[in-house]
Every structure is written in C-alpha cells, then in structure tokens.
Amino acid sequence: MTLYRARVLDTPDDPFTGGELRADDDAGLVVRDGQIVARGAYAQVRGDHPEDHVVDLRDGILLPGFVDTHVHFPQVRVIGGLGMPLLRWLDERALPEEARLADPAYARSVAAEFVRGLVEAGTTTALVFGAHFAPAVDEVFAEAARVGLRITSGLVVSDRLLRPSELLTSPDRAYELSCELAGRWHGVGRARYAVTPRFSYSATDDLLDACASVLKDVPGSWFTSHVNENLAEIARVAELFDDAHDYVDTYDRHGLVGRRSVFAHNVHPTDRELSILGAEGATVAHCPSSNASLGSGLFPLRRHLEHGVRVALGSDVGGGTGFSLLKEGLQAYFAQQLMGEEGMPLGPVHLLHLATAAGAAGLGLADQVGDLDVGKQFDAVWVSAAEGSTLDVGLRHARDAENALATVFALGGVADIAAVWIAGEPVHRPRQRTGLRLGA
Ligand code: GUN
Numbered sequence: 557m558t559l560y561r562a563r564v565l566d567t568p569d570d571p572f573t574g575g576e577l578r579a580d581d582d583a584g585l586v587v588r589d590g591q592i593v594a595r596g597a598y599a600q601v602r603g604d605h606p607e608d609h610v611v612d613l614r615d616g617i618l619l620p621g622f623v624d625t626h627v628h629f630p631q632v633r634v635i636g637g638l639g640m641p642l643l644r645w646l647d648e649r650a651l652p653e654e655a656r657l658a659d660p661a662y663a664r665s666v667a668a669e670f671v672r673g674l675v676e677a678g679t680t681t682a683l684v685f686g687a688h689f690a691p692a693v694d695e696v697f698a699e700a701a702r703v704g705l706r707i708t709s710g711l712v713v714s715d716r717l718l719r720p721s722e723l724l725t726s727p728d729r730a731y732e733l734s735c736e737l738a739g740r741w742h743g744v745g746r747a748r749y750a751v752t753p754r755f756s757y758s759a760t761d762d763l764l765d766a767c768a769s770v771l772k773d774v775p776g777s778w779f780t781s782h783v784n785e786n787l788a789e790i791a792r793v794a795e796l797f798d799d800a801h802d803y804v805d806t807y808d809r810h811g812l813v814g815r816r817s818v819f820a821h822n823v824h825p826t827d828r829e830l831s832i833l834g835a836e837g838a839t840v841a842h843c844p845s846s847n848a849s850l851g852s853g854l855f856p857l858r859r860h861l862e863h864g865v866r867v868a869l870g871s872d873v874g875g876g877t878g879f880s881l882l883k884e885g886l887q888a889y890f891a892q893q894l895m896g897e898e899g900m901p902l903g904p905v906h907l908l909h910l911a912t913a914a915g916a917a918g919l920g921l922a923d924q925v926g927d928l929d930v931g932k933q934f935d936a937v938w939v940s941a942a943e944g945s946t947l948d949v950g951l952r953h954a955r956d957a958e959n960a961l962a963t964v965f966a967l968g969g970v971a972d973i974a975a976v977w978i979a980g981e982p983v984h985r986p987r988q989r990t991g992l993r994l995g996a
C-alpha cells in the first residue's frame with residue numbers, strides 16, 4: 557500500500573447547490589490496488605499505517621484527475637486553426653485531416669499523440685469523439701488501454717454533406733461497424749462504447765435510426781454528438797429537418813436524448829430544448845475555448861442550470877486550443893464574466909467541480925472517479941510549480957485553499973502538471989522538476 561501525503565482539494569459536494577471546497581492541508585491518502593482505502597489528517601493516517609511507503613507531495617496541490625467530456629481524437633494535429641467559423645473550419649482544417657486517418661499507421665501515431673496529450677494535461681477520463689474509420693477507432697481504444705486512460709469512444713458516422721466523401725457511410729454500414737467495434741471494446745477494461753453521429757447536419761433520419769439501433773443493441777453504451785453550436789449550422793439543420801421542432805428534436809425523436817447522452821456546445825438553445833435535456837438527464841459538454849476560438853458564442857450556463865441540465869467541461873480539441881482543463885475552467889469563467897447579468901458568476905470551486913466531479917457524474921462514473929474520497933479510484937493530478945515561476949509565487953502567497961485554487965486556474969498550465977495517476981498507476985512522469993519525491 558502507498559500513502560500519499562499532500563494538500564488535497566476536491567469537490568465531493570456540488571458547489572452549484574451549496575457545496576463547499578473540501579480542502580485538507582496535510583492529508584494522507586492510502587491507496588491499495590488503485591483504490592483509496594483511507595483518508596484523513598496525515599499524522600492520524602500515518603499512525604494507522606506505519607508500514608506504508610510514503611510519497612511526499614507537499615510541494616504542490618493534489619486534485620482529482622480531470623474529466624474531459626468532449627475531445628476529438630483525429631484533431632490533435634490541427635489545434636490552432638484560428639480565425640474561422642465552425643463550418644469553414646471543418647471544411648478547411650478539421651475534415652481534410654480526419655480523412656488522413658483512413659490510413660491505420662497514420663491513425664496509430666495520432667492516437668499516441670492524442671493519449672499523451674490528454675494525460676500530460678492531467679486528464680484521466682475522457683469522452684472521445686472517435687474517427688470515421690473503424691481501424692482508427694481501434695487504434696485509439698488500444699492506445700488508451702495501453703496507457704490506462706479511461707475512455708468512452710466510438711465510430712463517428714455521417715451520411716451526407718461532409719467533404720471529402722471518404723468520410724461518409726451508409727446507415728447499414730454504420731450499424732454494422734459500430735456493433736463490431738462495440739463488441740471488441742465496450743466494457744473491456746476501462747473502455748466503453750459511444751454511438752457518435754457527427755451532428756444531425758451530416759446525418760439523415762435513417763442514419764440516426766441506425767444509431768438508435770446500436771444504442772439499443774449495445775447495452776450500457778453511450779451517445780454523443782454536437783448541438784446548437786453555430787448560428788449558420790443551426791439554420792441549416794432547421795432547413796434539413798423542417799418537420800423537427802428544433803435541433804435537439806432531431807435527436808430526441810429518434811430516442812437519442814437520455815441519461816447516457818452527452819451533447820457538445822449547446823451555445824444557442826431554446827427553452828424547449830433545455831427543458832428536454834434537463835428532463836431526460838442528458839449532459840451538455842461546455843467547451844469555452846472552442847466557443848471563443850470559432851466565434852460560436854457565449855454559453856448560457858445560467859439557463860442550463862435553471863433547467864436542471866447537467867453541465868461539465870470539454871476541451872473540444874482541435875476546435876478548442878489545447879487539452880488543459882485548467883484553461884477550459886478559466887475560459888468558462890471569462891465567458892460568464894463577459895455576459896453581464898446573464899452570466900453565472902463562477903469561483904474556483906465551481907471550476908474545479910466542472911473539470912472533475914461534474915464530468916464524472918455526466919459520464920455515469922461518479923461512483924469511481926471525480927473526487928478523492930475513500931472508495932474511489934486513485935485518479936489524481938499533482939500540480940507543482942517550477943521553483944520561482946509566477947505560479948510558485950502565487951501559491952506561496954495564497955491567502956487560503958480557495959485562493960490557491962484560483963491561482964492554479966489563473967496561472968497553471970500543462971507544464972505545471974507534475975504527476976498523474978490513474979487507478980494508482982503513474983501514467984505521466986514529469987520531465988525535470990525540483991521537489992518531486994516519488995518513490996523516496
Ligand atoms: N460539429 C461537427 N463536427 C465538429 C467538430 O469537429 N468540432 C466542433 N467544434 N463542432 C463540430
């Protein structure tokens with residue numbers, strides 16, 4: 557057994573409904589077989605576990621592993637396509653790159669870059685938008701399994717309006733390939749299958765029906781897609797589905813909106829759509845960097861919360877600008893600040909919750925991950941600043957734990973993620989850092 561000694565911050569109680577930050581300045585966490593089996597004041601826990609090997613992490617802050625609820629595997633190489641709205645960005649940047657994943661060897665190198673990018677950023681669980689090619693999806697599942705990353709992913713399917721045409725399939729083929737992939741990966745280790753039509757813009761009703769069949773025929777599978785991201789996209793969807801109430805209805809009338817559904821963006825919802833998402837228990841993946849970068853708009857978080865819609869964070873790489881959920885938290889905060897009275901004032905505790913426990917709950921994994929309670933998996937991120945860096949200065953002078961957390965969101969980046977564990981296994985070792993005493 558290993559005893560981790562650290563300043564531990566997590567959010568077991570939802571701050572949007574009155575929960576407070578749990579801050580233990582000198583905590584001991586005992587981990588056995590990847591699971592937290594004891595937690596308390598270090599002196600007490602050490603007294604109870606005098607023989608355990610101690611990992612001293614006092615030179616930093618230990619947080620739950622981050623949960624990214626929307627990130628695209630095939631887009632890691634096109635991060636940074638600035639200055640375009642969604643549909644043009646898809647045509648010019650994202651989709652030409654996605655077509656290259658037809659080559660499994662190419663897909664394999666991208667999968668390695670992708671999984672490494674997530675883990676280095678402190679993400680330990682992710683709902684991953686896969687590729688349009690089944691062998692490429694096998695690659696990302698295989699790489700995640702090799703590293704230990706918890707992913708839910710699947711074959712992305714479209715049967716109209718996407719270029720190049722190699723990205724298109726048919727409803728029958730979509731059904732068949734999705735079921736085959738689910739048969740290989742769903743429930744294997746930490747992997748789960750997600751039925752993934754790209755967006756109803758590029759899907760006929762027949763394709764969405766095929767998706768509903770996969771969801772039914774693969775028990776426990778998940779559903780993910782995009783909704784209400786960009787005004788031009790929404791207008792086109794309204795034309796394509798002129799008999800649907802709205803964008804959410806294009807999915808809902810096929811039975812695709814439920815507790816195991818995660819919709820990315822939802823920047824421009826109607827109240828009717830929010831009511832349905834709330835009533836069905838679906839989750840919205842809020843991707844603030846992407847919303848700003850592609851000029852999609854300001855996310856109406858307050859209206860989501862008022863309608864009881866679950867919300868968590870997504871990086872939306874490569875529409876988003878990187879894998880860091882610290883950055884997404886800060887961007888979520890900025891967006892709400894800019895919305896004036898319509899904005900939802902966020903503090904650092906909300907940001908941590910959105911980046912961890914809210915994602916775990918949205919993905920139905922709250923019994924395993926999302927905070928560092930006894931009984932949970934030891935999925936954890938150690939934020940440790942380089943000596944003398946501005947983050948280091950800020951942390952040394954923080955007034956209290958909440959202020960330290962705000963400092964981490966304001967100043968912390970991928971370079972400050974000094975160690976990451978999934979189920980107790982170190983999955984990312986820092987390059988060179990002072991103060992790291994792993995194994996000491
Ligand atoms: N809508 C459909 N495909 C995509 C995508 O790849 N990124 C984003 N941001 N929105 C989409």
Ligand code: ZN
Pocket residue numbers: 626628685782820872875
């Ligand atoms: Zn997306």
